[in-house]
């Protein structure tokens with residue numbers, strides 16, 4: 256059997272990686288000099304690296320390993336499915352049992368009126384599907400001009416041409432000639448950095464009303480949809496003020512546009528509910544799903560489509576769209592088993608009633624640290640905003656991200672995966688994390704903040 260080897264010494268693996276492997280969202284030349292960190296095994300919330308170090312994964316991989324690592328049931332299901340039917344597609348009037356069962360299961364756990372799923376292999380592809388689907392929907396309803404999709408600055412919807420165009424990340428748009436046509440943006444509900452003297456409620460309303468202004472500016476007859484994450488994840492865990500989503504919902508109800516909730520991070524327990532839309536009481540027309548759908552054990556994603564949109568698309572002839580591996584039998588079987596575990600072990604209810612409030616309290620206590628201006632937590636998505644001056648919510652004089660990078664370095668060094676987005680620190684641990692593991696996470700985060708503060712004082716960055 257050709258087993259993947261990891262017995263080479265770390266420095267040899269690093270040299271091979273530097274010589275042959277191109278990393279996403281990475282300065283590869285810099286990394287090659289430094290040497291990559293190599294993860295070789297994982298169990299529960301803990302990772303092991305190639306030197307045998309234990310690291311607490313405060314990010315659940317990339318926000319995806321919701322049920323934690325090492326669940327043998329998922330490996331067993333993948334093995335059995337590979338033997339039974341390793342591949343078949345769902346094009347051209349065929350189907351297979353895992354895709355059928357998973358689409359039925361998703362209909363059962365999703366909000367009322369969601370009974371159909373179009374599968375992809377991840378979130379970016381699913382968002383590409385959404386662009387084509389909403390435009391096709393309006394064309395089928397004799398409104399072919401309704402093409403424009405409104406999104407948000409600093410939203411993240413993936414890395415394909417479509418996904419990155421829906422996303423409002425300037426750095427991504429600068430590479431590859433993005434965005435594609437007919438996608439436009441409104442501001443994000445980032446109260447801490449952008450509200451000035453407005454209260455959170457005032458600012459939430461103001462940012463939501465930008466959607467209405469944009470619809471007026473473009474003409475309702477030209478707008479297909481609005482897309483947003485219930486809580487922006489990759490943008491830095493930006494938790495919208497309470498006034499934001501009800502106003503967005505009012506606007507979407509009042510004008511004839513579709514609402515797409517990108518649930519790629521928020522879905523499958525991360526907010527303490529099945530979906531972020533449940534947490535906020537939002538009623539979208541389409542939900543993008545991936546990540547926690549299979550807890551990252553196998554690639555799968557999709558677009559969950561409400562009955563109205565599904566019936567129009569299904570009656571409009573051939574929807575000329577699909578991916579070879581969309582709804583892959585192994586991914587679908589693994590996702591089904593993952594959902595069974597979440598459901599039968601009551602993982603969401605247990606976290607929501609116990610460990611989520613436990614972490615939230617301790618996380619909010621970190622706002623007493625001299626470096627922290629604000630601590631946010633929804634379910635198990637948290638951010639800490641670092642500042643040189645709490646009272647004015649000031650930014651550091653150094654380039655954005657300088658202090659964040661220092662803090663991330665200390666965190667990794669202390670054995671905690673905590674990410675930085677600019678000068679915000681973010682976490683998103685597996686929803687199975689225990690109270691004692693939360694204590695460890697908080698201690699390591701706190702120690703990393705102390706070390707960061709000492710460092711930036713030494714370097715004259717904290718004034």
Ligand SMILES: Cc1ncc(COP(=O)(O)O)c(C=O)c1O
Nearest residue numbers: 377378379411412413517519545
């Ligand atoms: C909200 C959101 N949408 C879409 C994506 C893209 O998903 P994928 O990386 O599976 O293509 C991500 C990935 O982080 C995401 O956070």
